[in-house]
Amino acid sequence: MKIAVLGTGGGARAHIAKLAELGHEVHVGTRDPKATLARTEPDMMGTPPFATWLADHPGIELHTFADAAGHGELVINGIDGRNAVAALSAAAEQLAGKTLVDYAVPYVYNPDVEHPWPTPWGTMPKLDPCDTDSLAEQIQRTVPAAKVVKAFVTQEQDTVVDPQKAGAGEHTMFLAGEHADAKATVTDLLTAYGWTDILDLGPLVAARGMEMYAHMHSAIGFALGFGTPFGIKVVR
Template sequence: MRIAVLGTGGGGRAHAARLSELGHDVTVGTRDPERTMARTEADMMGNPPYPVWLADHPGIALATFADAAASADLVINGIDGANAVRELTAIGEHLDGKVLIDYAVPYEYNPDIPHKWETPWGWMPRLDPVDTDSLGERIQRALPRTRVVKACVTQEQETVVDPAGVGDGDHTMFVAGDDADAKAVVTELLRSYGWRDVLDLGPLACSRGMEMYAHMHTAIGLALGGRFGVKVVR
């Protein structure tokens, strides 16, 4: 399958590398390929400069968001939450009818709020939207002809593409969306990653709970000091 991964951060790199290993034709999308390839310093999360990473993955192509999406059968959105709707809307014509997996969290960094939560990497971002809306729903409203599925948002992406790395893979992945066929496509992809327990939460409105879980995920991760999984016990 031809798959576009939009975003060059650690999450996008994890998906692109794994998908390439699985034999898919992978193109990573970025706002400005020339600028991306000119980077010489690590990003804010400490990931090496993108050209260094790409040199170790010669089977993966780099293109603009538009060109990557245009040639893809399926698109994975790893654009940061604050810019996702704008960037995806700009390439909407290339997303018509396609399945879009959205794992972005709607973080607002350096929020001006009275009760800040300090973490090892700075103040914890604020979620916006929250409670009565979600980024997944906003993307779907902006792109009514795209089949949006919220998934992979409740795990670090390194765990998403390698579930066996935590508890031998005995934990749960969640999906939500308004198109049953699109969710089936995403579930099949997740199973190829190694997920055995994929729970369909229902409509895309369930993105709200999935995105709001981000703060709990951070708290657990800080308490444990490493990667972990969440399992729904029936």
């Protein structure tokens, strides 16, 4: 399958590498390919420049967001939450009729808040939207002809593509969306990644809870030690 991954950060790279390993034709989207390839410094999370990573992954093609989306039969959104709506809006024509998997978190970085939550990298970002809307719903309204599925967001992406990293894979992946065929496509991809427990939370409104879980995920990560793989299991 031709799959587009929008974004070049650490999470996107996990999907790009795994999809290529599984034999898919992968197209990567970035805002400005020339600028992305020209960067020589790590990003805010310490991720090495994309050009350095790309040199070790031949056969991966880098495009603008819209061009990558145009190449893909399935599109994975790894654009940061604050810029995702605008970037995807500009690619609306290329996304029409396609399954768009969104794992972005609507973080607002360096927030001016009354009671900050200190973390190893500064104040914990706040979520916007929150409670009464979600980034996934905003994306669906912005690109109504796409079939948005919220998934992957409750887990670190290197564990999404390799669930065996935590608890021998015995943990739960969630998804939500309005389109049964799109959710089936995402379920098939997750199965190929190695997931055996996939819980459909229903309509896209459930993305609100999935995105708000980001803070709990961080709290667990801090308690276990940053970088420790873990998962959540829904016991029925």
